[in-house]
Amino acid sequence: QVQLVESGGGLVQPGGSLRLSCAASGSIFSFDAMGWYRQAPGKQRELVAAITRSDRINYADSVKGRFTISRDNAKNTVYLQMNSLKPEDTCVYYCNANRGPSGYWGQGTQVTVSS
DSSP states (O other): OOOEEOOOOEOOOOTEEEEEEEEEEOOOHHHHHHEEEHHHSSOOOOEEEEETTOHHHHHHHTTTTTTTEEEEGGGGHHHHHHHHSOGGGOOEEEEEEETTTTEEOOOEEEEEEOO
């Protein structure tokens, strides 16, 4: 059974930084791709950043230059470093992983950017 557990969310002021972590129950090398999605109240869940097994990375235009996705295979963890946070980044952030035909989601972690 695959489990993904997000952590690192919280309240931060505009311009601040947070680092989200997604800890997987198994080797993240086994996943074809992993990524971060976010969903604001009343809005559709959207891709924030993704990284493939071959280290191809994609970012949403809204976070390019501010967010960085990375992984630590030894810790079976994927990270999302979020800098220069804006109020519009306020969302629940979800970790996602894919292996073959299967997809998995974490429970989400709340990020709130506010003064």
